[in-house]
Amino acid sequence: MRDAVNALTVEHVSHAYGARLALDDVSFTVAPGSFSVLLGLNGAGKSTLFSVVTHLYAPKSGVVRIFGHDVARESGPALSRLGVVFQSRTLDPDLSVEQNLAYHGALQGMTGRERRERQKILLERVGLADRVRDKARHLSGGQARRIEIARALLHRPKLILLDEPTAGLDIKARADVLAIVRDLARDEGVGVLWTTHLVDEIRDEDHVVVLHKGKKLADAPCGEIVASVGAAGIGAAFTKLTGAREQEEVDA
């Protein structure tokens, strides 16, 4: 397996909705245990990429591998190594936290005992062990997100994908969610692909992939990107990169 070393490999992925090109020959990798950020504005193609990686649908061309397993051809082994936090709320509001986790555990083929052991550890880590019997509808936005993070890690995946996980949260909840994901991923050795349009969520050591209008504009550690365009920070670098692209388009 050529790519066995990478948690996620995206190779020449292109996708179009009718005539509109949503992803244009995008390639990048996520190293095991690393924290990678997929940075882009709304409409950059982040959600399309997310759908392709989670096997919701196949791209028009290109390959996505999770620990060397082609998502399209070997979806079982690929998906068993993947945990996902979707942008929309996906907890069942009528069910309790435990019931929601039990459903996810069953979808992953976990036995009840195995699931309860993991659930106990993870709920403590996200600070919600006392809410296990509460219905999901009674959780705040930030709490629901933390449960979704615990759920994504329940089956011991080696890669987790988070699609704008802080959208709609207040400042405190945003910081909590980000800190929890960073800590848990580090302790469990999980690779993270964090999708966002908020530059303040990025640290210097994070690997950053900049996506703009379906094209990859940068793919390097945050510090390198900032240095390469001579910007003061990643926010300015992002503006410079996307601005330069807009200018090229105007010139062309």
Add this chain to the structure above:
Amino acid sequence: MSLAFDPPRRFGLAQLWICLCGIVWRESLRFLHQRERFISALVRPLVWLFIFAAGFRQTLGVSIIPPYDTYVLYEVYITPGLMAMIQLFNGMQSSLSMVYDREMGSMRMLLVSPAPRWFLLTAKLIAGVAVSILQVYAYLIIAHFWEIDPPSWWGYLTVLPALMLSGLMMGALGMLMSSLIKQLENFAGVMNFVIFPMFFASSALYPLWRVQEGSPWLALVCKLNPFTYAVELIRFAFYQQIDPLSLGVVFGCTVVFLSAAIYAYDPARGILMRRGG
């Protein structure tokens, strides 16, 4: 917390079984939580039974036709049709709700399971069928107090496999429709264009020989309607009999609808892509 990882589980038969049980369990829990859905699922056939059937009792005579070996009351005649109607409503409701925005999140949750997609879709159907069977038996309990019973208690048991098969057929039809027809965005449209025509143009409310007398054209439509065969399969099974033609048609339609739905939901076909992801 340990840094070491278990090697990812192989998804064998035991895992598939856990997965299926989890999907059925969740669907049943959700159903029990949605009291209004349960009550409306029960009230609908009871309105037909208590009002429609009572009103038509004198107007519509049903002669002796298999499986009945004596004259039966109209209420008795339409009971299998109402059982099938419960399943038709349920099948359309659960299959269509899967793809609409309201449920899109939970559908995506389902589809990131490592189990094969055909298995997940079939499991989801089976869960819907389990819920529809709960509804049917709840209806039969009430019908029992209205003195509508099978000729023997065994009928309650022999009707079960028929309900499983007919439920699967209607769920698979709903799933297939959800992938093909974009316009049916709300349940009212489904009622008008699918449920009502299927229900009325069938043997649910009147025996086919009666329809034949009134309109040979309508009788032909009824004979081409798979719902007719679901009703007859249930009717005979309730009387501990097997109607081979109905069994064959319902089984064949289930296979065709389900295969087509699985084909339509293949990631490469992209139905989920159009639904927005």
